[in-house]
Amino acid sequence: MELNLHLRTGPFHIAIEEFETPFVEDLQRLYHYQIAASQAVKNAFIDFRISVKASSFLRRFYRPQVSFFCDTYQPFYPLPYSQTLPMFEWGFNWCIATQAHQFLQFHAAGLARDNVMVIMPAPPGSGKSTLTAALMHHGWRLFSDEIVMIRPTDGHAVPLARPINLKNDSIDIAQNLFTGNYFSQRFQDTHKGTVALMAPSRTSVDLVDRTQIPTHIVFPRYEAGARLEVTSMPQAEALMELVTNSFNYHMLGEEGVKLAMDVVDGCECMHLKYSDFDDVFCFFDSLANAQ
Amino acid sequence: MTTSMLIQVLRQPAIIRDFHLHDWDLLIRQARSSGLLARLFHVLEDEKLTTHIPLPALNHLTSACKQAQRQHQQVFWETYQIQKALQGTGVMPVLLKGAAYIYRNLPCAQGRTLSDIDILVPKSDIKKTEMHLLMAGWITTKANDYDKMYYREWTHEIPPIQHIKRGTVLDVHHNLFPVLNFCINTDKLWRRASFDEAGIGTLCLEDMLLHSATHLFLEGDFEHGLRDLTDLDRLFLMVGEQRRWEALKIRAFTLGLALPLFYAARYCHKILGTFVPENYLDAYECGIRATGKLQMMDWLFLKVLIPFHPSATHPLHGVAIYILYWRGHFNRMPLRILLPHLAKKALRSLFNNKTSAQKTLTPHA
Amino acid sequence: MPEKNNHIKYISPSVKGFSVYVKEYDTSAVVYDGRSGDIHRVNPLCGLLLPLLIDQPMTIQDLTSILIDQYEIDAKPDRVQDEVLASLRYLQSLELVETI
Numbered sequence: 001m002e003l004n005l006h007l008r009t010g011p012f013h014i015a016i017e018e019f020e021t022p023f024v025e026d027l028q029r030l031y032h033y034q035i036a037a038s039q040a041v042k043n044a045f046i047d048f049r050i051s052v053k054a055s056s057f058l059r060r061f062y063r064p065q066v067s068f069f070c071d072t073y074q075p076f077y078p079l080p081y082s083q084t085l086p087m088f089e090w091g092f093n094w095c096i097a098t099q100a101h102q103f104l105q106f107h108a109a110g111l112a113r114d115n116v117m118v119i120m121p122a123p124p125g126s127g128k129s130t131l132t133a134a135l136m137h138h139g140w141r142l143f144s145d146e147i148v149m150i151r152p153t154d155g156h157a158v159p160l161a162r163p164i165n166l167k168n169d170s171i172d173i174a175q176n177l178f179t180g181n182y183f184s185q186r187f188q189d190t191h192k193g194t195v196a197l198m199a200p201s202r203t204s205v206d207l208v209d210r211t212q213i214p215t216h217i218v219f220p221r222y223e224a225g226a227r228l229e230v231t232s233m234p235q236a237e238a239l240m241e242l243v244t245n246s247f248n249y250h251m252l253g254e255e256g257v258k259l260a261m262d263v264v265d266g267c268e269c270m271h272l273k274y275s276d277f278d279d280v281f282c283f284f285d286s287l288a289n290a291q
Numbered sequence: 292m293t294t295s296m297l298i299q300v301l302r303q304p305a306i307i308r309d310f311h312l313h314d315w316d317l318l319i320r321q322a323r324s325s326g327l328l329a330r331l332f333h334v335l336e337d338e339k340l341t342t343h344i345p346l347p348a349l350n351h352l353t354s355a356c357k358q359a360q361r362q363h364q365q366v367f368w369e370t371y372q373i374q375k376a377l378q379g380t381g382v383m384p385v386l387l388k389g390a391a392y393i394y395r396n397l398p399c400a401q402g403r404t405l406s407d408i409d410i411l412v413p414k415s416d417i418k419k420t421e422m423h424l425l426m427a428g429w430i431t432t433k434a435n436d437y438d439k440m441y442y443r444e445w446t447h448e449i450p451p452i453q454h455i456k457r458g459t460v461l462d463v464h465h466n467l468f469p470v471l472n473f474c475i476n477t478d479k480l481w482r483r484a485s486f487d488e489a490g491i492g493t494l495c496l497e498d499m500l501l502h503s504a505t506h507l508f509l510e511g512d513f514e515h516g517l518r519d520l521t522d523l524d525r526l527f528l529m530v531g532e533q534r535r536w537e538a539l540k541i542r543a544f545t546l547g548l549a550l551p552l553f554y555a556a557r558y559c560h561k562i563l564g565t566f567v568p569e570n571y572l573d574a575y576e577c578g579i580r581a582t583g584k585l586q587m588m589d590w591l592f593l594k595v596l597i598p599f600h601p602s603a604t605h606p607l608h609g610v611a612i613y614i615l616y617w618r619g620h621f622n623r624m625p626l627r628i629l630l631p632h633l634a635k636k637a638l639r640s641l642f643n644n645k646t647s648a649q650k651t652l653t654p655h656a
Numbered sequence: 657m658p659e660k661n662n663h664i665k666y667i668s669p670s671v672k673g674f675s676v677y678v679k680e681y682d683t684s685a686v687v688y689d690g691r692s693g694d695i696h697r698v699n700p701l702c703g704l705l706l707p708l709l710i711d712q713p714m715t716i717q718d719l720t721s722i723l724i725d726q727y728e729i730d731a732k733p734d735r736v737q738d739e740v741l742a743s744l745r746y747l748q749s750l751e752l753v754e755t756i
Contacts, residue, residue, distance in 0.1 A: 013347070043313040045347040049320075071320055072600060101354040236681035240697045250693045251357045253364060254677060257688040257695060261679055361693065367672040368692050394672075457692075 006036040006046075010149075010160040010208050012100070013044060014092070018051035020066060023084040026184045030085075030163045030197055033205040048095040052088050054081065070095050079190075086187050086195050089165060096147055097247040103149035103158060104256050105247040110143030110157055110214075111135050113288040117157055117212040119148050119267070120220055121245045124192075127222030130170040133198055134277045135284060137178040142204040147247070148214075152259055155266070156211035161204040163197040171196045177277070216287060217242065217269045228279040231271045238269035295603035297321040300331070301521065302564045304338040315348040321598035325517045328355030329402030359404050366393045369408055369459050374489050376427035382420050385411040385484050385492035387464065387502065392522065395493050399525035403518075407451060407460035413477065414465040421449055421463065428455045467502050468509075475546050496535060497542040500526040504555035505548055511619015513595040513612060520596050523555045524565045536568050549577035558592050591615055665713035666744055668706060668753050676752060678706050689752060696750050701743045706752060713756055716740055 003024065005016045009031070019027060028035065051069040055078045064081035067074055068091035075094055079087050097105060108121035109132040122128035132145045143159040151158050163184070166174050171194065175183055182199040217238050242260055243249050249256040274280050296318050300307060310318070322328045332352040335341055344352065366389075373384060386394050389405035412420045429452040448464040466477055483495040494502065503526065506512075507519045530539050543552040557572060559565035570576070574585050594611035597603045605611075668676055671691040679686050685703025687696045698706075704727075705719060714722075720737045723729055729736060747753040 011350075043311060045312040045316045045319075045345065047347065047351070072324055099351065099354055101357040102350045234681065234683060236684045236686050236697055239681075239686055240695070243695050249695070251361045253357075253360060253693060254688060254690050257677070261686070364674060364691075364693055367674060371671045371691070 006041040006044075007031050007034045008036050009034050009162050010158055012047045012096070012160075013041075014048045014050055014095075015041070015046045016050050016052075016088075018053045018069075019088070020052065020054060020081065020084045026085055026197075027088070029182050030184055030199045032182070032199065033202060034161070034208075048092070048099070050088065050091060050095070052084050052091070068094075070099075083187050083190050085184060085197065086165075086190050086192075089163065089197065092162070093146060096149075100149070101248050101251045103151060104249065104252055104259050106148045106150070106242055107146065107245040107247060108148045108242070109145045110148040110159070111140040111284075112143060112157075112159075112212050113140045113284070115212070115291045116216065116288045117143070117214045118216045118218050118284070118287070119157070119214050119242070119263075120218050121241055122220055124167075126220055127170070128220060129164055129166055130173055131220050131222070131274075131277075131280065133164050133166065133170075133174050133178060133181075134280065136164070136201050136204065137181060138277075138281050138284075139203075140284065141207055141210075142200050150214070150259060150263060151211065152252070152255060154211075155213060155259065155262055157214050158211050159204070159208045161200040161208045163199055165192075166196050166198055168193045174198060214263055214267055215291070217264065217267045218272050219270070220272045220274065222275060223273055224275055226273050226275045228276070228283060229271075229273040230283065233269040233271055235264050235269055238267070239264045295321055295598050295600075297325060297327065297331070297517075297598045297603070298562060301334060304334055304340055307335065307340060308343050310343075312345060312347070315345060317602060319348055319351050321600045321603055323351070323355075324600040325598040326404055326515055327402070327518055327521065327598075328352060329359035329404060330518070330521060331402070332356050333401035356402065359402050362404055363393050363400070365457075365459060366390050366405070366408060369454075369457075369461070370394060370491055371489075372427065372454075373410065373424070373461070374491055376423050376429075377420065377490075380416075380419055380423055382412055382416045382423070383486055383490050383492055384420070385480075385494060387411055387467070387494070388506070391493040391499060394491065397525070398529060399522040403522070407462050409462045409464060411464045411467065411477070411480075413481070417449065417463065417465045421452075424452060424461065424463070428457075429453065429461055430455055432460070468505060475548070479546065496526070496529060496533065497539045498546075500530065500539065500555070501543055501546060501548045501552060504551040508551045508554040508558075508592075509619065511616045513615060514599060516596045517598060520559060520562060524559050524563045527556070527559055527565050527567060531566060536571075540571070550579070553577040553579070554588070554592070558596055561589075561593070562596055663715070664755050665715055666709055666719075666748075666753050667711070667713040667756055668709040668747075670711055675710055676706060678703050687750075687752060689750075692751070696752070698746065698750075699743065701739055702747055705740065705743055706747060709753055716744070719744075 001018065001021050003016050003019045005019070005028070007014050007016065013036070016027070049071045052066050055065040055067050065078035066081050066084045066087060067078045068076055068087050070091065076091070106119065106121060108119050109128050110120070111118050111132060120128055120132065129145050132142065136142045142161055142164070143157055144162060145164040147160065149158045149160070150156070171186060184197040186194050186196045188194050219233065219241065239260060242264065243257065246260070249260060252259065272283070296314065300318060319328065322331045328351060332355065335344065370386065370390070377384065387409035389403050390408040392400040392403055431450050432453045448462050451460050451462050453460045467475060467480070480494060480498055483498060484492040485495065486492040493499070500523065503519060503523055507516060507523070530536060539552070543549045553571070553574060556567040560567050560572065579585055591611045591614060594605045594608050595615060674690040677688040677690055680700065680703050683700065685698050685700055687698055687706060689696065704723065708714060708719060708722060716737055719740050720733055723736060723740065724733060744753060
């Protein structure tokens, strides 16, 4: 159905022109503090016009599907109707990854407290999203759980404060531990398994315009029963990990690589092995207090 | 018919001084769907208007410029790889279209984007070329045998090849145009092509322009029509600067391509306001005797040489596209071959409803 | 394949103005290949050799003597040369260096 809902997340103004009704409420609650007032969007510049809508009238009755559109372009095959909301999130990521090369983008989570800003690149299954959710619940400011954007002009990380994408077992963990946060319904059988989204904290949204210089690059790894262990990491290794996990360093060429080198030069780089959130909180808070 | 905002800006860039944010919003969308975002930035830069671009629009323009720059880097690297692959074979490839503009750093390289690299080699060298490119990692992407056969028999190129590691797509041609209806003698092209010390060639300015014009006006693919028209606009500008109007005209008649040159001149002039000499706009001279035909062509081309965006398309846009698609096919092949070909294509599309433009959903790219 | 041949020269050619950029770290170097747009992590010796070869062909002997002179390496030239050869092979596999 036609929706015309405007969101402002960090530097991006997006208009959701069409969306499937059963998922609108979830969408509105996940982006509750980012919905732009109608007078503010009149005659505005819109970065991405997004529609997620049922593929065809007939398809509504037989294995219904939804398609993602960015303005007129349809980058993906349709997905099952039930995955409307995850498709919106993935599609939004796609818009940023393919059209926002004014930033250098890393596939990583980003969090900040006071003057400390941590970039956490990590492969799927490392528990990155759960850890991000935990730290946000603990009072850290969420930049993003998937895309850390660096502004070339000053090397600052630019927050997005978008919902955290939780997968499979981590959904239960998060819902049990982080009460008081808003969670979307669960979406089964996506290509990532079961997915649920967790809204960004109010502080993260309120301070979304506050950009920060990255100070730490932490590669987390969850290991059941392990004691917290921090080992420092050679900068060259961190740089390679960061760049090979970049969505767009190829687009930025030498400028992008030098920017990534500057980011790493300004950061302490480390591996973090953990199993217990309280230990992690202590460790992260100690980073913040040390500055 | 109202002129789209993008075309207005291409004709008269200075009008952006009075733009509001919502005008920019529309301009950026039209430019994106035309593949002209990066080109637009360069147009504004040439006119020293970049300080008038508001930041939200500037972000999209600079982002597109970075993408274009990356493609230019790829063109040089891929050309270097082609040169290495063909070293010692005696094959001297000629770059065509976008890759040629970029390689020679012509005015139409600015902000030019491309989806593949086109090269031309003599027909007698095509097997050798294909084999050496294969050894260097370029493999055939067209899966089915009918497609392969179609390419080899009836077109002017081998099926597109893609590099196994880098993913870049290469189109190897042995003629500029499909073999049947308006095939030209490539010896004539070779004689006037210029090669650099690396053995990489480009066509002379006249042939480059005629190739672009013929491709756009006789072949029926208009998705990048407006972009190609802006290429022609810049090539005409070069012809003017180098005072080669007479040479271009003579060349067009020699190669039998006076008609596409006329169309290029007419629609560049009509749509983009390109300067061309008076005698370039004479339809009679290039064989259009009936005014009705010209009216028909105006009706068609003015509907498709626009941004492919809902804010710019005419209600009959689809009809014009359809007619021109068929016309392109007729131009390429005689009917006895065309009809079975289209029938086979239609049959197969019934069983395979995935379009190549779509990709499977990957989580973040 | 590189050989210990006195006549073979190695070079890292720039391609239409795009060339390689090396940044040295404590225990390795990171190379940005501005021609292909790729990034590589290499050993420190590769990091030293590569800048010497940008647009300027050299033989293994040239490279070995430069290393021994500039870095006051106290090892037998033969051993240094073996190391240089191994590094050149690696740089060749990354298409950062080629023979002419």
